[in-house]
Amino acid sequence: MPGDRDVDTVAGATASVHAQSGAAATLEEIVLQAQRCLPEFEHVSVSRIHGDGSLETLAAGSDLARAFDEVQSSSHEGPCVDASEDELVVVRDARHEQRWPTYIAKAARLGLLSQIGVRLHSDAKGVLCLNLHSTSSPGVDPGSIGVAEHFGIHAGLALGHVLETEHLATAIGTRTLIGAAVGIVMERYGMSQQAAFGYLTRLASTQNRKVRVVALDVVDSVGTTPGRAEPVPAGLDVASGTAAEVPTP
Secondary structure, eight states: OHHHHHHHHHHHHHHHTTTTSHHHHHHHHHHHHHHHHHHTTOOOEEEEEEETEEEEEEESHHHHHHHHHHHHHHHTSSSSHHOSSOOOEEEEEGGGSSHHHHHHHHHTTTOOOOHHHHEEEEEEEEEEEEEEEEESSSSHHHHHHHHHHHHHHHHHHHHHHHHHHHHHHHHHHHHHHHHHHHHHHHHTOOOOOHHEEEEEEEEHHHOOOOOHHHHHHHHHTTTSSSSSSSSOOOTTTTTTOOBSSOOOO
């Protein structure tokens, strides 16, 4: 467990992380505050681990932190990949580390001496991990492990919250956009709601585009096309919203 002074530092750091309002700002703040809490780890990053074991750097405090991520990604192995929700992964003196031989060999050439990998959050897009790299000290103090664990818990909670909020906002925005497009098509062609939605989905399928993108085109077309009660496009079934060849709105 971290000492009293460390607890105060972590408390201030996590409060700052929780105060951020978006995912990008939260990621940057996690990196900044991790460096503040654990200054012996000079190169910090937050990465997303994809299903194939590759890493995508979402935020980094230095170019070398990104370089370590790239090495871990190309190796498909390393502390970040192996970190779990219940246990962080610690590398003491990378020069003698026997795990992940491909990653360690490459990382050691970049100057890695010690590292901690902390899992922060997982979702449908992959696992998010905090990478703490040191090129100055081969040792890892037990107190630093406690601080990393404590900070990681709070950083993961904050990150999960903002990601969920942004996902919900995107979903609501998409539904609102499609609803607006349905209303425009209903008015434009005198269709029922069901038929108008069928028209949009058929158009999206024919053009191999997402319904959201087609809906955006329809909404953007307002004011550039003739007004109410336009003639129904040839071949369009008003009742079902389907057509052999769906016209562009």
